[in-house]
Amino acid sequence: MVGSAICRYLKLKGYTNIIGKTSRELDLRNQMEVARFFEKEKPEFIFLAAAKVGGIMANDTYRADFIYDNLQIQNNIIHYAYIHNVRKLLFLGSSCIYPRSCQQPMKEEYLLSGALEQTNEPYAIAKIAGIKMCENYNRQYGTNFISLMPTNLYGPNDNYDLETSHVLPALIRKMHLGKSLESNDWETIRSDLNKNPIMEIDGRASRGQVIELLKKFGFSFKVNQSSLDIDSKSVKITLWGTGKPLREFLHVDDLARACVLLMEEFDASGLIDKRISHLNVGSNQEIEINKLARLIKKTIGFKGALEFNGFTSDGTPRKLLDSNRLNALGWNNKIPLNEGLVSTYSEFKN
Numbered sequence: 001m002v003g004s005a006i007c008r009y010l011k012l013k014g015y016t017n018i019i020g021k022t023s024r025e026l027d028l029r030n031q032m033e034v035a036r037f038f039e040k041e042k043p044e045f046i047f048l049a050a051a052k053v054g055g056i057m058a059n060d061t062y063r064a065d066f067i068y069d070n071l072q073i074q075n076n077i078i079h080y081a082y083i084h085n086v087r088k089l090l091f092l093g094s095s096c097i098y099p100r101s102c103q104q105p106m107k108e109e110y111l112l113s114g115a116l117e118q119t120n121e122p123y124a125i126a127k128i129a130g131i132k133m134c135e136n137y138n139r140q141y142g143t144n145f146i147s148l149m150p151t152n153l154y155g156p157n158d159n160y161d162l163e164t165s166h167v168l169p170a171l172i173r174k175m176h177l178g179k180s181l182e183s184n185d186w187e188t189i190r191s192d193l194n195k196n197p198i199m200e201i202d203g204r205a206s207r208g209q210v211i212e213l214l215k216k217f218g219f220s221f222k223v224n225q226s227s228l229d230i231d232s233k234s235v236k237i238t239l240w241g242t243g244k245p246l247r248e249f250l251h252v253d254d255l256a257r258a259c260v261l262l263m264e265e266f267d268a269s270g271l272i273d274k275r276i277s278h279l280n281v282g283s284n285q286e287i288e289i290n291k292l293a294r295l296i297k298k299t300i301g302f303k304g305a306l307e308f309n310g311f312t313s314d315g316t317p318r319k320l321l322d323s324n325r326l327n328a329l330g331w332n333n334k335i336p337l338n339e340g341l342v343s344t345y346s347e348f349k350n
Contacts, residue, residue, distance in 0.1 A: 002256075005255065046089040055166040070127065093149045153252050218237055220237075299341045
């Protein structure tokens with residue numbers, strides 16, 4: 001999602017000599033592959049957007065993978081950027097680097113001021129290590145490596161896998177499926193499963209198998225036992241947690257503008273002078289998850305009931321970034337959440 005957004009914006013600005021590799025073409029966890037890549041391509045500027053990412057369920061389930069994969073990716077790229085005298089590198093992290101009970105809004109200097117949220121601690125530790133790696137390569141070797149910490153992102157090419165996605169794309173997909181169930185639109189449901197299988201079940205599964213699968217992911221409804229049609233007025237979706245946590249969301253195209261601005265006009269010396277290790281980027285607005293769910297419900301046109309189970313983890317209660325330093329450099333977000341949701345859902349359907 002982030003890499004493609006940065007590429008789109010670079011091309012929009014007229015840049016043409018862009019090097020990008022998919023994970024199938026280049027395994028960034030493999031030191032020798034990364035070494036060969038740098039030797040062959042000799043990049044001058046690097047946007048390090050690659051990472052293993054996911055929502056609460058994925059972070060808490062694949063804890064070892066999240067710390068190992070992310071440390072390997074960033075260690076290899078940052079070190080070989082130094083070895084090959086890359087002119088500038090931008091390392092992207094996450095707002096989860098801040099303490100669980102952090103003072104709000106979260107300023108850059110609050111890093112390492114308290115305990116992390118347990119559900120995503122391995123990922124956060126990896127990202128903190130990347131920040132400190134950039135900071136200390138700058139101090140020891142005089143490199144020009146910048147770290148930028150985005151808030152929760154959404155937009156084109158997001159991950160809609162219900163087992164690993166973040167909250168906003170998960171809500172979009174669930175409401176989309178709920179709307180399809182209301183109208184017994186099995187063609188759309190099967191198309192959705194073919195694009196994004198759930199637990200390895202795709203659109204070829206029987207209607208009965210799909211019904212049982214959806215029930216595992218919080219869908220409930222009445223079924224005509226002979227036809228297996230859904231009672232359109234009975235569809236309900238149960239969501240994780242209490243719905244009370246507050247979250248800030250930023251459209252990925254706004255992030256891309258921030259990344260390119262920093263690459264063009266900002267140097268790591270600006271961080272050292274301010275005695276900070278990174279910059280924040282967010283929308284400066286937050287919304288309760290419960291309200292977000294209802295906004296997405298309205299955007300998509302799902303008419304059924306929503307409820308929160310109240311038992312699964314909420315994660316960090318609040319995560320609002322203080323983006324004043326980036327705002328002072330001339331960047332501000334341009335895409336309001338309600339407009340961004342409309343365009344994102346249109347992209348998801350297409």
